[in-house]
Each structure stands twice: as C-alpha cells, then as structure tokens.
Amino acid sequence: MTPKKWGLSTSVDAAPGRSPRQAIPFLLPALLVLAALVLYPLVFSLIRSFFDATGDEFVGVRNYVDTFTDPRTLTAFRNNVIWVVVAPAAVTGLGLIFAVLTERIRWATAFRLVLFMPMAISLFASGIIFRLVYEEAPNQGVVNAVLVGVHDMFSPSSQYPGARPREGYTATEAGFAANKPVRAGDTVMLPLIGFNPQQVPAQALPASTPQAGDGELRGLVWLDVSAGGDAGKVDVIERGLPGIAVEAVRDGQVVARTTTGDDGRFTFPDLAVGEVTVRLPRSNFELPFRGQTWLGPGLITPVIISSWIWIMTGFAITFIAAGLSAIPRDALEAARVDGATEWQVFRRVTIPLLSPVLLVVFVTLVINVLKIFELVFVIAPGSVQSEANVLALQMWQVSFGTGGDQGAGSALAVILFLLVAPAMLFNIRRFRRERS
Amino acid sequence: MRKQWIALLALATSGLAACTGGAGGTSATENLTGQTVEVVGPWTGDEQKNFEKVLQEFKTRTGAEVKYTPAGDELPTVLQTRISGGTPPNVALIAQPGLVAQFAKAGAVKPVNADVEKAVTDHNAAVWKQFASVDGKLYGFTFKTANKSAFWYSEKAFQQVGATPPATWDDLIKTSKAISETGLAAVSVGGADGWTLTDWFENVYLRTAGPENYDKLAKHEIPWTDPTVRKALEELAKLWGDPTLIAGGALQTEFPKSVINVFGEQSSAAMVFEADFVASVITTNTKAKVGQDAKFFPFPSVAGSKDAVVAGGDMAVQFKDDKATTELMKFLASPDSGKIWAELGGFLSPNKDIPESSYPDDVTQDLAKRIVDAGDNVRFDMSDLAPAAFGGTKGAGEWKDLQDFLADPKNVDPIMQRLEANAAKAYGK
Numbered sequence: 001m002t003p004k005k006w007g008l009s010t011s012v013d014a015a016p017g018r019s020p021r022q023a024i025p026f027l028l029p030a031l032l033v034l035a036a037l038v039l040y041p042l043v044f045s046l047i048r049s050f051f052d053a054t055g056d057e058f059v060g061v062r063n064y065v066d067t068f069t070d071p072r073t074l075t076a077f078r079n080n081v082i083w084v085v086v087a088p089a090a091v092t093g094l095g096l097i098f099a100v101l102t103e104r105i106r107w108a109t110a111f112r113l114v115l116f117m118p119m120a121i122s123l124f125a126s127g128i129i130f131r132l133v134y135e136e137a138p139n140q141g142v143v144n145a146v147l148v149g150v151h152d153m154f155s156p157s158s159q160y161p162g163a164r165p166r167e168g169y170t171a172t173e174a175g176f177a178a179n180k181p182v183r184a185g186d187t188v189m190l191p192l193i194g195f196n197p198q199q200v201p202a203q204a205l206p207a208s209t210p211q212a213g214d215g216e217l218r219g220l221v222w223l224d225v226s227a228g229g230d231a232g233k234v235d236v237i238e239r240g241l242p243g244i245a246v247e248a249v250r251d252g253q254v255v256a257r258t259t260t261g262d263d264g265r266f267t268f269p270d271l272a273v274g275e276v277t278v279r280l281p282r283s284n285f286e287l288p289f290r291g292q293t294w295l296g297p298g299l300i301t302p303v304i305i306s307s308w309i310w311i312m313t314g315f316a317i318t319f320i321a322a323g324l325s326a327i328p329r330d331a332l333e334a335a336r337v338d339g340a341t342e343w344q345v346f347r348r349v350t351i352p353l354l355s356p357v358l359l360v361v362f363v364t365l366v367i368n369v370l371k372i373f374e375l376v377f378v379i380a381p382g383s384v385q386s387e388a389n390v391l392a393l394q395m396w397q398v399s400f401g402t403g404g405d406q407g408a409g410s411a412l413a414v415i416l417f418l419l420v421a422p423a424m425l426f427n428i429r430r431f432r433r434e435r436s
Numbered sequence: 437m438r439k440q441w442i443a444l445l446a447l448a449t450s451g452l453a454a455c456t457g458g459a460g461g462t463s464a465t466e467n468l469t470g471q472t473v474e475v476v477g478p479w480t481g482d483e484q485k486n487f488e489k490v491l492q493e494f495k496t497r498t499g500a501e502v503k504y505t506p507a508g509d510e511l512p513t514v515l516q517t518r519i520s521g522g523t524p525p526n527v528a529l530i531a532q533p534g535l536v537a538q539f540a541k542a543g544a545v546k547p548v549n550a551d552v553e554k555a556v557t558d559h560n561a562a563v564w565k566q567f568a569s570v571d572g573k574l575y576g577f578t579f580k581t582a583n584k585s586a587f588w589y590s591e592k593a594f595q596q597v598g599a600t601p602p603a604t605w606d607d608l609i610k611t612s613k614a615i616s617e618t619g620l621a622a623v624s625v626g627g628a629d630g631w632t633l634t635d636w637f638e639n640v641y642l643r644t645a646g647p648e649n650y651d652k653l654a655k656h657e658i659p660w661t662d663p664t665v666r667k668a669l670e671e672l673a674k675l676w677g678d679p680t681l682i683a684g685g686a687l688q689t690e691f692p693k694s695v696i697n698v699f700g701e702q703s704s705a706a707m708v709f710e711a712d713f714v715a716s717v718i719t720t721n722t723k724a725k726v727g728q729d730a731k732f733f734p735f736p737s738v739a740g741s742k743d744a745v746v747a748g749g750d751m752a753v754q755f756k757d758d759k760a761t762t763e764l765m766k767f768l769a770s771p772d773s774g775k776i777w778a779e780l781g782g783f784l785s786p787n788k789d790i791p792e793s794s795y796p797d798d799v800t801q802d803l804a805k806r807i808v809d810a811g812d813n814v815r816f817d818m819s820d821l822a823p824a825a826f827g828g829t830k831g832a833g834e835w836k837d838l839q840d841f842l843a844d845p846k847n848v849d850p851i852m853q854r855l856e857a858n859a860a861k862a863y864g865k
Contacts, residue, residue, distance in 0.1 A: 227596060389831065
C-alpha cells in the first residue's frame with residue numbers, strides 16, 4: 001500500500017468513524033452477539049435473583065437477606081477478604097522480585113519460562129497436584145515427607161511407637177506410671193499392647209517371669225499380643241521387649257533407672273527400703289512425627305493461597321518484566337552516575353517508573369482472586385470445604401449443588417459482580433487514560 | 437388440566453395393557469424391528485460395556501434398535517435439560533428416588549404398565565415396590581443395586597489376633613480392641629467424603645431404631661433430636677470415639693484411600709466399612725485378592741437387631757409409553773436381563789429370581805444373597821431419599837454434621853441440634 005493511495009482513501013470521508021449512522025450497520029453484528037451473550041444473562045441473573053428456587057414466585061430481596069444471614073456465605077466472604085488482602089499483593093511482590101532478578105542473569109528467558117510454566121497447567125490439574133503435595137501421609141505428601149525427614153534427622157523416632165501398658169498404669173507427662181507402688185523383693189509384670197509383634201526387634205527372646213531376690217526389684221516388659229493368647233499372661237510365643245527404659249520413682253524423684261534386656265527383663269539391684277513407683281518414660285513410645293495436617297480446617301485457606309501463588313507468579317513476572325524492559329535505560333544510568341546505590345535505584349527510580357504496570361497486574365489479580373473457584377473445589381477435602389469456602393464456590397453450590405436454588409445463586413452472582421465491578425472499572429479507566 | 441390428561445392417558449394405557457396382558461406374557465419375542473429406544477444411564481467405561489451387552493440381548497430378541505447414552509454423575513442435569521427441551525429418552529436409570537418422585541409429580545415419567553408391575557411384584561420383595569412408587573402408582577423398579585451394609589476386612593490382620601468376623605456390634609468393638617493391641621488401627625473411615633459417614637449412620641440407625649423409625653426419619657416425620665437418633669450416635673461413638681480404633685487423619689481420608697489403608701502395601705487399619713463396590717476399589721488399587729486377602733462380613737447386629745440391609749440402586753423409569761419402551765421395561769424387570777450382567781461381574785440385583793450361581797464368585801454371591809434374604813428389611817439409602825441440600829452436598833447438611841461428629845464423637849447433643857436445624861431448612865423448602 002503506497003502513501004498516495006492511503007491519502008486517496010481518506011479524502012473520500014474526511015472524518016471516518018464520526019458518523020453514527022454509518023457505524024451502526026458495522027457494529028450491529030457485534031452488538032447482537034454481546035447482547036445475547038453478556039447483556040441478556042446479566043439482566044436475567046439480576047431479575048432471577050428476586051425470585052424463589054422454582055422461579056415462579058417473586059420474593060423481593062429475600063434471597064439477599066438469606067445470603068447475608070447464612071453462616072456459610074459469611075465464611076465465604078471472610079475467606080474472600082483474606083484472599084484479596086494476601087494473594088494479589090504476594091504475587092505482585094514475588095513477580096517484581098523475580099522479574100528484577102532475572103533481568104540480570106544470562107538465561108533470563110529460560111528462567112522466566114520455567115516460572116511461567118505453571119500458568120500453562122489448568123487450574124483444576126494444579127489443584128490436584130497440590131492436593132497430593134499437601135497430603136497428610138508422609139509417604140504421599142511431599143511437604144510432610146520433607147518435614148518428617150528433617151525432623152527425624154535431629155530426633156529419631158522411638159523404638160516402640162504407640163505401645164501402651166495393658167492396664168494398671170496412668171499416662172502422665174513423664175510417661176506411664178504404675179497405679180500401685182512396689183518395694184524391693186517384688187516382681188513387676190508389665191504387659192504392653194498396641195504394637196505389631198512382627199516389628200519386635202530380631203534379638204528379642206521369649207518372655208518368662210523373673211524371680212526377685214532380697215533387696216532387689218525385678219520385672220518383665222513383654223508384648224502381650226498373640227493370636228489366642230490370654231490377656232495379662234505370658235503366653236508361649238510372646239516375647240520380651242528389649243531396650244525399654246524403666247524408672248523407679250520415689251516421692252516424685254527418679255531414684256534408679258535401667259533398660260530391659262533382650263528377654264524383656266529388668267532389675268533394680270539395690271533399692272533402699274521403702275516403696276517406689278515403676279514408670280515407663282514417654283521416650284519409649286513417642287509416636288513418630290507425622291508432619292502437619294495441612295488440609296485440616298485451620299490451614300486450608302493458606303494452603304490453597306500458596307498453590308495459587310505458585311501458579312500466578314509466572315503471570316506477574318511476564319507482565320512486570322515487559323514493563324521493566326520499557327523503562328528508559330538512561331534514567332537508571334543517570335541515577336547510577338549520580339552515585340545512587342542499586343537499592344536506591346530500585347526504590348526511587350525503577351519502582352516509580354514501574355508503578356502503572358504493577359497496579360494493572362495487581363488489579364487484574366484482584367479480579368482473578370475474587371472469582372477463584374477450582375482450586376478451592378479441588379484441594380479442600382469435603383470435610384473442610386465449608387471452612388475453605390469462597391463466594392464463587394458457594395454460588396455454584398447453591399445454584400447447582402444443593403437441589404438447585406438458582407434464585408439464591410443469582411443473588412450471590414450479583415453480589416460477586418458488584419465486588420468485581422470496581423476493579424474492572426478501574427482497569428477500564430486506566431486503559432482509556434493510557435490511550436488518550 | 438395437563439395432569440388430568442396425563443392421568444387419563446396413563447389409565448388408558450394401563451387399561452389397554454391389562455387387556456393385552458394375557459397375550460403379552462406368551463409373546464415374549466415381540467417383533468419390534470425398525471423401532472428405536474433410547475436409554476440414559478449413569479454407567480461409563482466397563483459398566484457401560486456390560487450394560488450394552490444387556491441391551492444387545494434385547495435387540496436380538498425383538499429387533500428393536502437400542503441406543504445407550506451414558507450421562508455419568510451429571511445424569512440429573514442431563515435428564516432435566518432433555519425433559520424441558522421436550523426430547524426425553526425412552527428409559528432412564530436414576531439413582532435418586534427423590535428425582536423420580538419429582539419427575540412423577542411433574543408428569544414426566546409414566547407409570548409402568550400392568551405387565552411390568554406384575555414382573556416387579558413377582559421378582560422382588562415388596563419393599564422394592566415402595567421405593568419406586570409415588571402416590572400409590574409404580575413408576576419403575578431397581579435394576580441394579582448396591583449392598584451398603586458390608587464390612588471389608590483384611591484376612592491377614594484378623595489372623596494375627598485370631599479374630600473371626602463379629603456378628604454383633606459389641607463383638608465388633610471387642611475385635612477392634614484386640615486388633616488395636618497389635619498396633620494396627622481397627623477401622624479406616626473415609627471421613628473426607630460425607631456420604632460414607634451417612635452410610636455408617638444409616639446402618640446403625642436401621643438396626644437400633646428399626647425400619648419404621650428409619651422410614652419416618654427419612655421423611656423427617658420425626659426430628660433429628662429424637663432419642664432414637666441419640667442412641668444410634670452413641671453406638672457409633674463407641675467405635676469412633678476411641679482414637680486407638682480409628683485410623684488417623686480420617687477426616688482427610690477419601691473413600692478410595694480408606695480402602696487402600698486396609699488392603700494396600702502399607703496397611704494402617706484392618707477393616708473398612710462400605711458397599712459392595714469396595715471390591716472393585718480393591719482390585720484396581722491394591723494387590724489384595726477379593727475372597728482371599730479381602731473378605732467381608734455383613735454389618736453386625738446392634739442390640740439384637742434382625743438382618744437388615746441399606747441399599748442404593750439405579751431405578752429404571754420410562755418417559756414414554758409406546759410399545760418398544762414397555763417391552764424394554766419388561767425385559768429389564770425380568771431376571772433374564774440381570775442374569776447377563778450378573779455373569780459379567782460388578783452387578784447386584786434385588787431380583788430374587790436371578791439364580792445365585794449367575795454371580796461370578798463367592799463374595800458377590802454372598803452380597804447378592806444378603807440383599808434378597810433381608811426381604812422387606814431392606815431400606816433405601818436415607819441420604820439419597822433426603823433433599824440434596826441435606827443429604828447430598830459436600831461440606832453442608834448431614835455430610836458436614838456427621839464429619840463434625842467424627843471429629844468429636846462425645847459431642848452428641850449439639851450435633852443432633854445442628855442436624856435437626858439443617859434438616860428443617862432443607863425439608864421445609
């Protein structure tokens with residue numbers, strides 16, 4: 001196309017696009033589609049929100065009143081607020097940090113590509129991934145696997161986790177203490193249960209009742225678990241438990257300490273006259289560290305937010321990096337020449353110049369967060385879904401999940417729209433200002 | 437006006453059917469060549485293939501074309517859309533009796549004709565007819581059922597303590613305690629899914645309160661604060677309330693995982709309670725063999741209760757009443773159709789005339805026999821009978837309340853009040 005021709009075409013209509021009459025036929029197809037797909041559903045939802053579940057009876061604002069008095073919706077509101085306060089700011093901040101840092105390294109594009117990859121996975125699939133990541137069983141959930149690994153490196157688990165005396169002992173802070181005191185010359189029988197016989201150490205020998213001599217206290221700790229065995233009696237195939245710490249306690253003070261042998265026997269050789277209480281310290285039976293219950297009611301919202309951050313950071317990086325590359329280099333250079341430190345350059349030059357981009361990213365993320373749905377739906381187990389609830393999920397459940405009250409669902413949709421609208425308007429205004 | 441017209445039509449057709457009934461019995465191989473029948477059902481994958489074999493037999497017998505449309509979990513939505521669009525299928529298989537009742541009241545489903553009704557009466561215990569009846573009219577029958585009263589146990593774990601399948605609830609607690617002495621939890625509960633917990637409650641309630649109260653509670657004629665509900669919850673608490681008996685993290689355990697907890701490589705429990713379909717979870721997810729490593733015993737009797745089964749099931753109903761549709765309903769109600777699927781496995785039927793030997797293995801035979809033997813003591817899954825807002829919503833209603841109860845089984849009274857408040861709201865609408 002030559003400039004001459006271009007000039008010719010403009011001379012036909014001095015001000016193209018200024019005549020509404022000419023514009024209408026061109027706009028009509030788009031307007032029709034918009035009206036059918038956007039305007040009609042919008043207006044219909046609004047009208048529908050004033051009708052009951054069947055859609056026959058006008059109920060005024062009752063759906064709205066119900067919505068604001070339903071504890072489930074209120075939890076959803078609260079969670080949405082947490083989301084809006086925490087998530088977009090965190091993602092924008094992380095995006096900024098990564099964008100600035102990756103600008104300075106050689107493989108910047110490759111690095112950004114890796115960080116952007118989660119965006120390429122559907123939210124639903126990401127949800128399933130994080131559901132597994134935060135799984136409670138350490139052999140399945142990677143977070144707990146790491147926690148348990150680190151924990152066990154510093155404090156290894158006990159030898160007989162979960163085992164407990166059959167009866168006659170009380171669990172205290174320090175361990176299982178006998179209910180009845182004993183004295184020198186007595187024999188203490190200590191049947192334990194709650195442990196798998198197949199996990200007893202290989203060196204364990206068959207259990208047998210010891211005889212205490214004068215001035216000493218003897219006892220037997222054995223696993224009182226066998227098919228057809230008698231409770232509290234030493235049966236033929238039952239074995240003693242080696243390596244169990246046993247304490248003799250008098251007036252709250254530990255007076256003697258020993259460990260059981262391979263046959264499960266223990267001896268306190270020279271106990272002075274008087275009564276003592278036999279105690280099995282907790283350390284014998286400490287349950288193995290199993291990590292955190294990430295998907296329980298307490299941590300569920302932070303957990304879901306963390307996965308959203310993982311997904312959306314790539315989005316923020318891409319936009320902010322694009323913004324960064326558009327910053328005039330000479331402004332930065334000038335600051336450096338004037339003796340500004342890198343931190344000062346970042347604080348006083350880069351961020352102010354980037355702020356329009358940061359704002360757009362932030363507002364876009366706020367809109368995105370307000371309508372978050374899939375992650376909550378997938379990650380939260382059914383038992384904590386009401387604790388993790390957000391508005392979009394509540395809207396879906398009310399409309400389609402629970403016998404389908406689309407009146408109340410429409411009310412929620414309208415409320416959600418009203419919440420998103422300010423952020424939308426803000427973005428639209430910005431775009432318009434930038435263009436003019 | 438419309439209703440009257442439908443009623444008239446129903447009357448006319450049933451009258452007509454009654455006239456031709458005698459002839460219909462003898463001419464089982466009606467020639468329907470050139471006609472097409474469409475069936476909508478929930479089954480996909482292997483179940484779809486097996487059901488299509490059943491339909492194939494119908495085609496061979498009558499010459500009618502049968503088209504099966506799998507709708508999966510979205511079946512209620514699919515049906516509702518098609519009905520409002522004016523193109524319902526000929527026959528649908530619906531798992532929610534509430535939905536059948538809703539369609540019946542709207543006049544969308546047609547009452548079955550006399551031949552089908554006779555087949556249903558002949559081949560099933562009387563209670564099954566009630567499940568599919570609305571206002572005294574029979575609208576269908578349960579074609580495929582689920583036996584939701586089974587405890588599945590690991591043979592290995594039971595052998596370790598020399599335990600035998602307990603017959604009473606107290607024995608179950610005793611066995612559970614013995615198992616917990618070996619360091620293994622007794623029962624794995626899939627508490628992250630609310631429906632498993634409703635099945636627990638229903639089984640205990642059916643036994644402690646009896647079938648009459650069960651029916652009343654299902655219709656919300658007695659409140660959830662009733663003493664019978666307290667009794668059932670207290671029985672449940674005997675098991676759920678002892679942390680050494682229940683595998684840890686129950687509220688984060690989904691149903692398939694609760695099965696793997698028992699039969700997987702690293703087992704953490706000895707028993708899991710749920711329906712017959714546990715068997716297929718075992719086969720697909722673990723190396724355990726059903727019938728050898730994995731066995732089941734029926735839900736034990738509580739306080740001397742009689743044998744009772746909580747069942748779920750897919751009901752065949754018809755949206756049209758032309759000849760081909762009726763013939764298909766007749767076929768599905770007969771033992772011939774169920775027998776085909778029974779032999780293929782993964783199928784239970786309330787139809788007492790399907791020979792026991794049709795089921796492929798001992799476990800399935802036993803499961804099927806218990807449903808038939810329980811006779812009129814079978815009850816339909818209560819949470820499926822309740823409005824979905826109460827009995828079928830993740831994180832709400834009965835599901836959530838029972839999850840809260842599992843979290844704190846001492847808390848009987850507040851839970852009952854919450855159940856009642858939620859039920860009142862859901863049933864009131």
